[in-house]
Amino acid sequence: MNRLLVSPSPHIHTRTSTRSLMLDVVIALLPSVIVSILYYGWSAVEILASSVVFCVLLEYLITKYLLKRPCTVGDLSAVVTGIILALNLPPAAPWWVAMIGAVVAIGVAKMTFGGLGQNVFNPAITGRVFLLISFPAIMTTWDGAKGFIGGIDAVSGPTPLGIVKEGLMQGQTIDQIFAANDFSYFQMLFVNIGGSAGEISALAVIAGFIYMLARKVIRPYITLSILVTVAVFSGIFWLIDPSQYTDPLFNLLTGGVLLGSVFMATDYVTSPMSDKGGIIFGVGIGVITMLIRYFGAYPEGMSFAILIMNSTVPLINKFCKQKKYGRA
Amino acid sequence: MKKTFSIGGVHPDDKKISAGCAIEVLPTPKKVYISMAQHLGGPAKATVAAGDKVKTGQVIGEPTGFISAFVHSSVTGTVKSVGLRKDLAGIPVIHVEIDVEDDEWMDGIDTTDTIVREIPQDTKFILDRIRNNGVVGLGGATFPTNVKLCPPPDKKADILILNGAECEPYLTSDYRIMLEKSEQIVIGAALMKHVLGVERVVIGIEENKPEAIAKMKEAVASLAAGTAGYSGIEVMTLKKKYPQGGEKQLIDAVTHRQVKSMGLPIDVGVVVQNVATSLAVYEAVQKNKPLIDNTITVTGECFPKQSNLLVRVGTPLSYIVDWLGGIPETAAKAVSGGPMMGKAIANMDAATLKGTSSILFLTEEQTKRKPETNCIRCGxxxxxxxxxxxxxxxxxxxxxxxxxxxxxxxxxxxxxxxxxxxxxxxxxxxxxxxxxxxxxxxxxxxxxxxxxx
Amino acid sequence: MTTTIIWTIVAITVLGVLLAVVLYLVATKFKVEEDPRIDEVEKVMPGANCGGCGFAGCRAFAQSCVEAGNLDNNFCPVGGNDVMKKVAAVLGLEVKEKAPMIAVVRCNGTCANRPRTNDYDGVRSCKVKAALYSGDTGCLHGCLGCGDCVAACQFGAISMDPATGLPVVDEEKCTACGACVRACPKRIIELRNKGPKNRRVFVSCVNMEKGAAARKACSAACIGCGKCAKACPFDAITVEHNVAYIDFNKCRLCRKCVAECPTGAIHDVNFPTPAPKPEPKEAPKPAAPAAEVKSTTDKKEE
Structure with a gap:
């Protein structure tokens, strides 16, 4: 008779593992990836591939040669970081930009702290913000769509948010800017007119969100509280002065609000544990995003907002505990 | 909206693969080893010595202290020895070893199948019978039942909950007794209701056992119609969620009351008893039969013969398993109890206890722990x-x-x-x-x- | 432009002076009076904060030494007599010399001596394993092999020998702080006299089961036969609960017991290699050679 195993209870385990959770996130990201490839063509493929490859390679090298620990590439978290980072870059950006982003994301933001689960800031956003500050020109130029779906002219120029910011500084009103640039919400919902790979289609992001909810990968509170906050905040200002402030729908559909609230703010490691904490976290992100958009120097504030709120997570976790049984 | 507890919980696969197997009576083995520590609290003191003849149902262990219980011989035979023997965790415990002879029950035990429905009015009589027949809680903790039914004078129960949730995967022993001995369970509940002086009894059963729910409802209805003392008993269907059968969770699910930290159910006016305990109470009070056998599920995907067996207390686990064909090759772990809270069996020669509810075999793939990785703070x-x-x-x-x-x-x-x-x-x-x-x-x-x- | 700079400098200077005054006032008001000798004693301490002395750390120990006014009840096992002499010098007190001690692992249940009966699959912690069941061998009292002692040792003096599955104490590094003794749920590790030239004799077993059961579980178990106690000319050996114990204060290292022990449970370490003797009286089991147990210089006679 073979020797029996003995261990403390429980004796069975869920099938969910870190790898299966990350795989679900990758699947949820696929619609956005497909849309960006269709829209931007080979340049999107190049940036996606280089970002993922560098992220995975870097994690492999660091665990193997620097930390001398068992390799953690198999948990797929580096793949998720790579895809999210690529979706945050302009597809026209050269491959070395993705490489630098990967170095900052994996090398600085993630592995320095001890790898998955130990980092304070979301690696992909840290990488993106580093690039945004270091290479503002590359990071804000949306140079041409040579996509696989025909009929779209090559567009060059800033994102809708950038156009609005520019216009407001020149003293134009929102209506004038909108009319001059021919913005349409319908277009934003499906394929946006300018933006990083992941920002261009709201619908693709929403599809990913629904998938992750259905698979119970994430809880909806963080995402929804960000979206509601953005809508309410911009709604108030828009009602006060529609000529100076953009409307809520425009704010929800443009920039990284959807992508950020669905994929980046919900990152397990850098978001609060409890639902209550998640709501506070989300409201904070929403408010900071809108403050930057309306009053800051940058046209877009999602990344900064998430990073700032990341730093408050330990505090939120300390004070927002879930309800305990029998301790009213 | 079906009721359930309010915080947390998980949904492991049901796997009640032995649900369809009717309870069989396991032939008594040649030797039994009856542990003196089958209940929570002080172990019983053996009152027999090597060479003594004992009859089925005879007292062989006396309680030591307030929280302790009587132990009875589950067989007729000769005491071979009284001494240390390893339990299923390999820890030595005093056991009485008995060589089994032909079954001869003690006088005064009603071994017929007739169901006695009349509730005795003397609560002291009921409690004495429960105590003298060594009834303990069979939901897992094996707390002496008579103690639980006598709350301190400053606390008063207003509801008795019968735990038929059986929320652990694989386990079907409670399910089978609810199907096969539903009337006896309800009578046991009525007895405890009378002792506690409560108006309301709720039998909580999870929704994945519709036949048991129907059977129990039927038993409650027919008893309430025919005899006095059966009012206020109801069957409540609960949503399937683990750990519904946890005492505190069940109280929350049924009454929406929450027991304070370090508190007891009686603090919120609730007493919880398992359905198997209720059956034992019925047998102890109405038939004067000590707790000397219990229903044990033997199951697992890798185990060829799913079974629900009525087993005499003290039967070696290896005897039960061998009777069903031995430990399968693919089994990597044997568990006594459910897969979530059961104890891994380190010693298959250990004997069953009053509270043993199952022997479960799991394969390496099902049970082997995987290497630990970084916490991803998923919550x-x-x-x-x-x-x-x-x-x-x-x-x-x-x-x-x-x-x-x-x-x-x-x-x-x-x-x-x-x-x-x-x-x-x-x-x-x-x-x-x-x-x-x-x-x-x-x-x-x-x-x-x-x-x- | 210049005025701005001047005003800035003035403002900052004034602010600095003001804050300095506030800091000074606060510091004087909340000053904690402490015996300066505590600092001095702490300076001569090893600074490991291991807790081996029974105090929370070296400072707590120093405080206790100063307050007690004598050193009778305080001893730093890590620093040993040297440090205690320094402490005594600082405080002007007398100190009694103590014989140096060392942690000794009293189990020889190697993989070969003690067959496994099941495989433990829980978290690698002796404490968890001990709370769960009797262990993965037939022996109830022996080493569980999860290395709680290794984790407890702050000096890196204990390591697990992968071949035997037992902990090994490094004689050079062990400071006899007792952390491993407290960490072991089976109470296998004992602090014993280090002995002259590091020579020691001890019973490497704590199994309290009766002889036959102990022997069945482990071929190197003490079976409580008492031969060693009869052989001992100094009454140093007692057999209680089926297990022999050698009082290291009485033992004169004659090693008569070692030769008597039928299972080789009595170990002598750091003695010079004896002249070749006839083969062991009783070879335990073919698969159970005299395993290296305690230290690199460990020798064992049957």
Whole structure:
């Protein structure tokens, strides 16, 4: 008779593992990836591939040669970081930009702290913000769509948010800017007119969100509280002065609000544990995003907002505990 | 809207593969080993010595102290020895070893099948019978039932909950007795209701057992129509969620009351008894039959012969398994009890106890622990914890021996249900660590409060 | 422009002076009076904060030494007599010399001596394993092999020998702080006299089961036969609960017991290699050679 195993209870385990959770996130990201490839063509493929490859390679090298620990590439978290980072870059950006982003994301933001689960800031956003500050020109130029779906002219120029910011500084009103640039919400919902790979289609992001909810990968509170906050905040200002402030729908559909609230703010490691904490976290992100958009120097504030709120997570976790049984 | 408890919980696969197997009577083995520590509290003191003849149902162990219980011989035969023998965890416990002869029951035990429905009015008579026949809680904790039915005078129960949730995967022994002995269970409930003087009895059953729910409803209705003393008993369908059968969770699900930390159910006016205990109470009171046998599920995907067996207390586990064809080659672990809270069997020669509910075989693929990886702070353990604790935090605090913080974060409330370890995607052995920390913290709390008394 | 700079400098200077005054006032008001000798004693301490002395750390120990006014009840096991002499010098007190101690692992249940009966699959912690069941061998009292002692040792003096599955104490590094003794749930590790030239004799077993059961579980178990106690000319050996114990204060290292022990449970370490003797009286089991147990210089006679 073979020797029996003995261990403390429980004796069975869920099938969910870190790898299966990350795989679900990758699947949820696929619609956005497909849309960006269709829209931007080979340049999107190049940036996606280089970002993922560098992220995975870097994690492999660091665990193997620097930390001398068992390799953690198999948990797929580096793949998720790579895809999210690529979706945050302009597809026209050269491959070395993705490489630098990967170095900052994996090398600085993630592995320095001890790898998955130990980092304070979301690696992909840290990488993106580093690039945004270091290479503002590359990071804000949306140079041409040579996509696989025909009929779209090559567009060059800033994102809708950038156009609005520019216009407001020149003293134009929102209506004038909108009319001059021919913005349409319908277009934003499906394929946006300018933006990083992941920002261009709201619908693709929403599809990913629904998938992750259905698979119970994430809880909806963080995402929804960000979206509601953005809508309410911009709604108030828009009602006060529609000529100076953009409307809520425009704010929800443009920039990284959807992508950020669905994929980046919900990152397990850098978001609060409890639902209550998640709501506070989300409201904070929403408010900071809108403050930057309306009053800051940058046209877009999602990344900064998430990073700032990341730093408050330990505090939120300390004070927002879930309800305990029998301790009213 | 079906009721369930309000915080946490997990949904492991049901796997009630032995549900269709009717209860069979296992032939008595040639030798039984009856443990003197089959209940919570002080172990019983053996009252027989080697060479004594004993009859089935004869007292062979007397309680030592208030929380303790009688132990009876489950067979007729000659006592071979009284001494230390290893239990299923390999720990030596005093056992009475009996060579089995032809079954001869003690006088005064009603061994017929007739169902006695009349409820005796003398509560002392009922309690004495429960105590003298060694009835203990069969839901897992094996707490002496008569003690539980006598709450301290300053506390009053207003509801009795019968636990038929059987929320652990694989286990079907409670299900089978609810199907086959539903009327007896309801009579047992009525007896306990009378002793406690409560108006309301709720039999909580999870929705995945519709036949049991129907059977129990039928039994309740027919008894209420025919005999006095059966009013106020109802069957409640509960949503399927583990650990519904946890005492505190069941109370929350049925009454929406929550037991305070370190408190007892009686503090919120509730007494919870398992359906198997109720059956034992019926047999003890109405038939004067001691608790000398119980229903045991033998199951597992890798086990060829799914069974529900009526087994005499003290039967070696290996005898049961061999009778069914032996341990399968693919089995990697044997568990006594359910897969979530059961104990792994280290010693197959150990004998069954009153509270043994199952022998479950799991394959290596099902049960082998996977290597631990980094915590990804997903919060799934906190989401799953039915007590609203934060296992990830408790784990870290425990590793750093921060006992004050552990107490602040209510590690002492842990019910060891295993939801945290079950749900952790990083395979962190949360409960292993937390269980030890809980023991340490409870010891600290006790040592702090003890001198004041 | 210049005025701005001047005003800035003035403002900052004034602010600095003001804050300095506030800091000074606070410091004087909340000053904690402490015996300066505590600092001095702490300076001569090893600074490991291991807790081996029974205090929370070196400073707590120093405080206790100063307050007690004598050193009778305080001893730093890590620093040993040297440090205690220094402490005594600082405080002008007398100190009694103590014989140096060392942690000794009293189990020889190697993989070969003690067959496994099941495989433990829980978290690698002796404390967890001990709370769960009797262990993965037939022996109830022996080493569980999860290395709680290794984790407890702050000096890196204990390591697990992968071949035997037992902990090994490094004689050079062990400071006899007792952390491993407290960490072991089976109470296998004992602090014993280091002995002259590091020579020691001890019973490497704590199994309290009766002889036959102990022998069945482990071929190197003490079976409580008492031969060693009869052989001992100094009454140093007692057999209680089926297990022999050698009182290291009485033992004169004659090693008569070692030769008597039928299972080889009595170990002598750091003695010079004896002249070749006839083969062991009783070879335990073919698969159970005299395993290296305690230290690199460990020798064992049957």
């Amino acid at each position: 799934k353990c906190a989401e799953a914890c039915p007590m609203g604790l934060e296992p990830f935090l408790l784990n870290k605090l425990a590793k750093n021996r921060m006992y004050d913080e552990l107490e602040e974060n209510a590690v002492q409330d842990c019910i060891e249900c295993g939801c945290c370890l079950y749900s952790c995607p990083a395979n962190i052995p949360l409960l292993d660590i937390i269980r030890i920390a809980k023991g340490d913290v409870i010891r600290i709390i006790r040592s702090r409060t003890a001198p004041k008394k």
